[in-house]
Amino acid sequence: MHVQKLIFLVIICIFIDCSNCFRDDVVKDLYPYPRLIQYSDEYQYGPDCVLVEHNMNALVFNNDSIWSKKEMNSIRLFYRNLYKDFRKLDSDSFSAIPTFQLLKIELIKFPVMSKQDYDDSFNDTVPFGANEYYDLRIFKDAVTIYSHSKFGVYQALKTMASLSLVYQDTFCVKYIPFRIQDQPRFKYRGLLLDTGRSYFSIDSIKEIIRGLSLLRYNVLHWHLVDDQSFSMEMLDEFLQDLHLKGAYHLGYIHNQIPITKGKFYTQKEIKSVVRYAEERGIRVIPEIDLPGHARSWDVAYKLGAQCPMFMKSTRYNSVNLEYTYSIPLDISRNYTVNVIQGVLKEIVNLFTDPLIHLGGDEVDIRCWAEDKEMQKRMEELGYTSPTTYIDYFKKILKDIKHTILVNKTVIQWEDILSPMDITKDSHTIYQLWKGDDSLKQLKEKKSRFIYSFGNYLDPSYQSCQTFEKCYNQSKLLELEKNFPNQFIGVEACAWEMIEQDNVQSLESNGLDKVERSFNDTVWYKLIAISEKLWTQPMHQLPSNISLYLKRAQIQTLKLSHIISIGNKTISRVTL
Structure with missing residues (x-):
């Protein structure tokens, strides 16, 4: 985990803040448009992608004590349902996919919501704005989601899926490396x-x-x-x-x-x-x-x-x-x-x-x-x-x-x-x-x-x-x-x-x-x-x-x- 953070800090220094720019190849699959996109200046789009497991075991909850059992089960179920929907999309146009190792998704509950946001979302029981925040980071060897709650994880997984193709029972995520931070305009x-x-x-x-x-x-x-x-x-x-x-x-x-x-x-x-x-x-x-x-x-x-x-x-x-x-x-x-x-x-x-x-x-x-x-x-x-x-x-x-x-x-x-x-x-x-x-x-x-x-x-x-x-x-x-x-x-x-x-x-x-x-x-x-x-x-x-x-x-x-x-x-x- 510490190595991943170090790699991220090194890479992020050469990332470009794309919050006000539109790169056709990067953003054409993003709708609604996210609040912040960062991608590497060395990024070149090609046939490469990272392969992410689609099953519920792909989700790794960092510090299980912070994520409740109910939250973890809800996220796993959401991920399974999302895969069922996206597997219907045609991926015939995408070939020459490399045989990288299958990656898992690390989920980190961070940072904690303010009391006002927690109260507004009825103690984080419903999606209501701030608790839908997420920070999605995908590199060649790591996929990490930071979020306040399960509702933000849902949104991050949807973003990942929209930038992916389904290939041999995996999510094949394109446009790497990148980081997307997002939350809704309205609650x-x-x-x-x-x-x-x-x-x-x-x-x-x-x-x-x-x-x-x-x-x-x-x-x-x-x-x-x-x-x-x-x-x-x-x-x-x-x-x-x-x-x-x-x-x-x-x-x-x-x-x-x-x-x-x-x-x-x-x-x-x-x-x-x-x-x-x-x-x-x-x-x-x-x-x-x-x-x-x-x-x-x-x-x-x-x-x-x-x-x-x-x-x-x-x-x-x-x-x-x-x-x-x-x-x-x-x-x-x-x-x-x-x-x-x-x-x-x-x-x-x-x-x-x-x-x-x-x-x-x-x-x-x-x-x-x-x-x-x-x-x-x-x-x-x-x-x-x-x-x-x-x-x-x-x-x-x-x-x-x-x-x-x-x-x-x-x-x-x-x-x-x-x-x-x-x-x-x-x-x-x-x-x-x-x-x-x-x-x-x-x-x-x-x-x-x-x-x-x-x-x-x-x-x-x-x-x-x-x-x-x-x-x-x-x-x-x-x-x-x-x-x-x-x-x-x-x-x-x-x-x-x-x-x-x-x-x-x-x-x-x-x-x-x-x-x-x-x-x-x-x-x-x-x-x-x-x-x-x-x-x-x-x-x-x-x-x-x-x-x-x-x-x-x-x-x-x-x-x-x-x-x-x-x-x-x-x-x-x-x-």
């Missing part, structure tokens, strides 16, 4: 998947998770419940009608595109998704949207406010029929509150992540205003106007946080904010999707937030419609500057997408056609967004635009061999 880098409207198979969800991991996202926000479906199984017999009657109860989505009625995710399937994601460094954050978007609850147990005139007059159109119906819960009834509590108790047992999303968006008080029986009950509770009902719901939610969600941090959409509320709140994380209207209020509240406006992946006004627009980072620079301690990251939102390829829907005017296929519509945008979320601004969009595109296109081709990303994706990775 939170997410994708929202909407199965509250359209069912995705478990295999498809797991494939999405693999793609997110390779693109260095760290969050899957799973939107499980909406007006159109309550898509998860409830085990409590008094709650089971939620999924038995509420799961995809219409049997269609936009433009009457048919979907399987009554399908839902069993709790066993959900646990398998959570475990699968954790093994790949992806957090799964569930969303139960409350108190709006609750028609599926109403189909099951008549829990919604009763407003038939509102729905028919404002929510119905001849193209989408009842698909666009949206009603809030009747929060004046104890029965409604009991059902909410029962659902959240099961959610807490299913999802291990310390964050939970409780919605809060688009609660239309016009429906509450039509329900006269609900108004009577709310008056008895001291709330005389539908405009104040949301305050009562916040009181309900506060009690739930102190009992059922005591170990969870809640995320909510910005709509839940009361206009004049500037009470300090460091415990709730808000998700912004409408624009900048809530920023001033959040600054006063000192609340953390996730930004999604401009990063929607469907055809709405909040979306980025081209690869270049999705890559644009001007707004993020502004938020970083003005909210350095509150702005934690970005989430791209894939609303109302379909699992199958080549699917289009008509909009409500009966004329405009809109793509709804996840693979055709989402992946090329996720590829663009991934680099602006991971890579420091100074390294983005170099003057050599063709090289930038080449890196993105190489990454897209790699993904196309590992997961299904749609036939249109490759052609859309362009400026």
Whole structure:
């Protein structure tokens, strides 16, 4: 070990700091681009590479007492899964590989995280920025990874794999010797998947998770419940009608595109998704949207406010029929509150992540205003106007946080904010999707937030419609500057997408056609967004635009061999 360090110190003296330079042969396989690259001035690319064992025995944990047994097992499993993905890539073009000895990878836990970073990552239980840092050093006779935690090791191994070819059951690492130091620009880098409207198979969800991991996202926000479906199984017999009657109860989505009625995710399937994601460094954050978007609850147990005139007059159109119906819960009834509590108790047992999303968006008080029986009950509770009902719901939610969600941090959409509320709140994380209207209020509240406006992946006004627009980072620079301690990251939102390829829907005017296929519509945008979320601004969009595109296109081709990303994706990775 001491000899290796001495060799490294000698070699590093003749290394070139490539943090602001772009060598075509070195960086074309790196996407997103890392924070710091150093390589030898004597480096010459040829057919040489170092051969690294692919099996779990290849990993050597320096000072086992620092690495916990759980961490070591997690890293070994991650390495095995990574090899399975990368072995699918074609290596026929690479020949004349020398017969060097097979190398192992030494893993050194160093340096220790600060207390703030440790606390932010919930005691290093989830990937959240600083604990994803790594320092990867590869020479002809040694491979070493320095990291704060297992999450940084995951990122280092992905970098090594992206600079490798799979050859005779080994990773053949090119471009040696080199050193790469890296960590993400943003702590939170997410994708929202909407199965509250359209069912995705478990295999498809797991494939999405693999793609997110390779693109260095760290969050899957799973939107499980909406007006159109309550898509998860409830085990409590008094709650089971939620999924038995509420799961995809219409049997269609936009433009009457048919979907399987009554399908839902069993709790066993959900646990398998959570475990699968954790093994790949992806957090799964569930969303139960409350108190709006609750028609599926109403189909099951008549829990919604009763407003038939509102729905028919404002929510119905001849193209989408009842698909666009949206009603809030009747929060004046104890029965409604009991059902909410029962659902959240099961959610807490299913999802291990310390964050939970409780919605809060688009609660239309016009429906509450039509329900006269609900108004009577709310008056008895001291709330005389539908405009104040949301305050009562916040009181309900506060009690739930102190009992059922005591170990969870809640995320909510910005709509839940009361206009004049500037009470300090460091415990709730808000998700912004409408624009900048809530920023001033959040600054006063000192609340953390996730930004999604401009990063929607469907055809709405909040979306980025081209690869270049999705890559644009001007707004993020502004938020970083003005909210350095509150702005934690970005989430791209894939609303109302379909699992199958080549699917289009008509909009409500009966004329405009809109793509709804996840693979055709989402992946090329996720590829663009991934680099602006991971890579420091100074390294983005170099003057050599063709090289930038080449890196993105190489990454897209790699993904196309590992997961299904749609036939249109490759052609859309362009400026």
